[in-house]
Amino acid sequence: MQLCIALDLPSAKENLHLAELLAKHNIWIKVGFRSYIRDGKEFLQNLKNINPEFKIFLDLKLYDIPNTMADAAEEITALGVDMFNIHASAGEKAMQTVMDRLSKLENRPLVLAVTALTSFNEQGFQSIYEKSIGQKAEQFAKMSFESGLDGVVCSAFESRAIKEVTNSTFLTLCPGIRPFGEDSGDQQRVGTLELAKKELVDFPVIGRPIYQDKNPKEKLEDILKLL
Numbered sequence: 001m002q003l004c005i006a007l008d009l010p011s012a013k014e015n016l017h018l019a020e021l022l023a024k025h026n027i028w029i030k031v032g033f034r035s036y037i038r039d040g041k042e043f044l045q046n047l048k049n050i051n052p053e054f055k056i057f058l059d060l061k062l063y064d065i066p067n068t069m070a071d072a073a074e075e076i077t078a079l080g081v082d083m084f085n086i087h088a089s090a091g092e093k094a095m096q097t098v099m100d101r102l103s104k105l106e107n108r109p110l111v112l113a114v115t116a117l118t119s120f121n122e123q124g125f126q127s128i129y130e131k132s133i134g135q136k137a138e139q140f141a142k143m144s145f146e147s148g149l150d151g152v153v154c155s156a157f158e159s160r161a162i163k164e165v166t167n168s169t170f171l172t173l174c175p176g177i178r179p180f181g182e183d184s185g186d187q188q189r190v191g192t193l194e195l196a197k198k199e200l201v202d203f204p205v206i207g208r209p210i211y212q213d214k215n216p217k218e219k220l221e222d223i224l225k226l227l
């Protein structure tokens, strides 16, 4: 498992301070909407300046028409990040167009597809997708696998089943991880690191349990001991 830490703080200064506290560990750093919209590509460079070994996951969850998604995927690749994501519900054509376009480049980042957001409960999910989270997450995962993506974003509860219907090497990245039973916030499908390990999660994502802790550095070290 490779730990992915979300930097979702209200300013670049606070995020970079957090990254400095965590800098001696070669972890994945997740840069999401909040940070990227506000702080842009300079922020990515600042992170690399803190630790060139940080791996960067740009969590922008692209969802648009195929050509627009492929254009954006190419721009993201030019940023030099290590991983980014798109929505599986954008459809197979969109996912294939993205992967075709990236296959023409020398180096491409890992590409994951979002299946069911971890903030959905069954009722909220079914009111949109008309299927259970489990069924739809597996269907989205198969579509993503067949479209040539590297893996999916899902909850830890769907990780093992997704690998069974795709391939054991198909990556699962799972937000909603609460290592010591911390507050779930707006997340509905939360699980511990123990669950993540049992369910073969490749990338557990942890945000608030670290950045809202009084001592994020110590918290990260406690979490790393559980891996």
Ligand code: C5P
Binding pocket: 006, 008, 032, 059, 114, 116, 117, 118, 119, 153, 154, 175, 176, 177, 185, 187, 205, 206, 207, 208, 209
């Ligand atoms: O604070 P917390 O640990 O809940 O952070 C989870 C992070 O993962 C947030 O940045 C959120 O945007 C992101 N995320 C998610 N569910 C997804 C994809 C990304 O919670 N399906």
